[in-house]
Amino acid sequence: MKKDLFNGKRLKIARVYRGKTVDILAKETNINKKDILAFEDNKYKPTLENALKLSNILHFPREYFYDNENIKVVVEDSHFNPNSTLPRMEEISYKEKLIMLRKLFLFFEEYIGFPQLDLPNNLHRGDSMEVLSQKIREHWDLWDDEKPTPLNLGDIMTAKGVIISYMNVNRRGASPFTQKQSVEKDIKYVIALGEDKNVAPIRNHDLACELGYIVSDILNIPLKKFDCEEFADEFLLPKQAFLNSLQDTNEIEDFVKLKARWAVPVSLLVYRAYSLGVISYKKYNYLLNDWQQRGWNKSEPLDDKFKLTDSSLLKMAYEALIENHIVSNATLIDKLHNQGITLYPEDLEILMDLKPNTLQTKNNKNNVKKVDFKRKRA
Template sequence: MEKRINPEKLKEARISRGLTKKALADRTGISRQMISNYELGKTNPGSKNLLSIIKVLDFPFTYFTAESKTFYEGTTFFRSQSAATKKSRDMQSIRLKFQKEIYDFLSQYVNFPKLRLPSMLTKSIYNITDKDIEDKVKELRNLWEISTDSPVTNLIKIAESNGIIIVESTMSDDTLDAVSEWIEDRPFIMLTDNNESAVRRRFNVAHEIGHIILHGDVESIHDYTAKDLKRVIERQANYFASCLLLPEEGFVNSLLSTRLGFYIELKKYWKVSIQAMIMRTEQLDLINEDQKLYLFKQIALKKWKKVEPLDDTIRIEIPTVYNKVFNLIVSNNLLSKQAIISSLKLPTDELEKSFNIKIRDESTMTEPTVRLRLIK
């Protein structure tokens, strides 16, 4: 007898690859109606059709026969969420579930860093003030032992060491930079593979940390209009990121000139984009609206809106915790690389990106009952 597939797993695999039922049908030569029947559990695919689906979606067979896992999920926040399409949002939401599965598996062998964050705001988004945001940033810097007037040296490393799970995704989408979500008792941040600059990535991560801390009262982004998303929720996360990466005292003391050329020198120190620093300068009332517009006109003339000076020289920050945990398990002979890959039942490309490794076939090793503690 042919083993029955899990209809929910088939649907999630399709969505994670950004395919509609029609697109999957066209690529496999299976009718759209039959694909729909498979996903509804009305019909189980025969061997030939299942092999076609596996080949197109590039998932292991064991993924489709595994049981679905359920866990509490909070609101999903998307960087540039007003511009992101439903298709791209759905793709990243499924990929976040993959990361939770990876985390749960690894947690059987290694203790991840303890989560250390300020208490989440539970105010309506319309009642959150700039003062609230500034206070939360100060709390965070104090908790993470970051000086209140200096740059954050490596934001991803500090966030990971304080319990936030940050991973890279294979997904590429110009309208979507990052996504974050509380899943049970951990916040997850997933970075989209857009070849973004180091400074853009740092701001994206800071922005998502802002969502994690500020927007505990948001049950669903679909409860808000596009205007609210952009002018209220996104603005608040952007302001949080600005305050975190460019603390008022330190930034003001370093701002010896508001000439465009001087911002290039500041960028080396703060590792924040010129455009973000200009916005912060206006926030602190160090320039007026007209001066800000003049600087942005200069940026447009120099064609710096998408690529600024130093974007190709500042080193990009890379998530490392999953890679460290993976190597810790393997080096202590708890499991082989192949045993981990096989147990997770997830696509090879996604696992390679998550663990920052190249997957090679290795023999499965016996699983001892040893527990390790991850060293920061």
């Protein structure tokens, strides 16, 4: 490693990854702001002392800053939840984290066959939200009008080729974020879930909204002309099946019973009933006021009955490679480093949805094998 090989672009990536502005990093490292900007632009190189300061504060291995980018992930588009309360820099940090996530997928694809994006090819710009959602439900074989099926949309979308990250599900204030990425024209949609605390009704609604964004992008419809919330309502609560379930539904407790069947928030059930003309605007407001007075805007009934134990594909891929003796923790980290993915184990554990301290370093070597990983998740 030579000092003059410092990669300033990687310094900027690491800074954004940690959600830090140049001003904050300058203050924390006691390095002049102009110098940091010059380092990032590769105008000149930091001293060894400054390089170590930057490495320590940003918590990236020093080697990271001396590697070149050998995997180019292009961000084609992004969708931030408009109701997000996170600081802007923290939202921007999602960009680099999801890029790193895609790089991990590219590494595991050398061993694993992941599902490809599977959406119907008969979606059209002129379709109504009801028709769009119906086409996708039929293509994915999710419901019929007589027997609606409560769903775990995370598992379904994963099996249909959407990459889902669970790194923020317990992070206070985190909102869903979707990124459209391309690697040599191979398009993937990557979703970072928000703070849903592994509760299925919340996750189902969030993912249905993000699916709406994916549909709008595929159809090249600007989001100002495509209501992702409306799409989510239509997708999660198909009209006829939902109307059939609304008999004798008058009070908020009746909608709790519906929640047990549909696995979506009570508030969404109430709104859907209103939007379909089943209840009046006055009744809708009455029910929502009742919902809020009971404190259900913070935690709804049955949430504890809908707890999920989803695992990311990366976690499953890691476990498959370990169980089949294809890699050890030590050789995995070495192989990732050779691919330009140089992170501390704790960051890899977060990205891969592993428990803390999972990645232990042992020096066993294994032969490379190929594992098929295209099975649908239950």
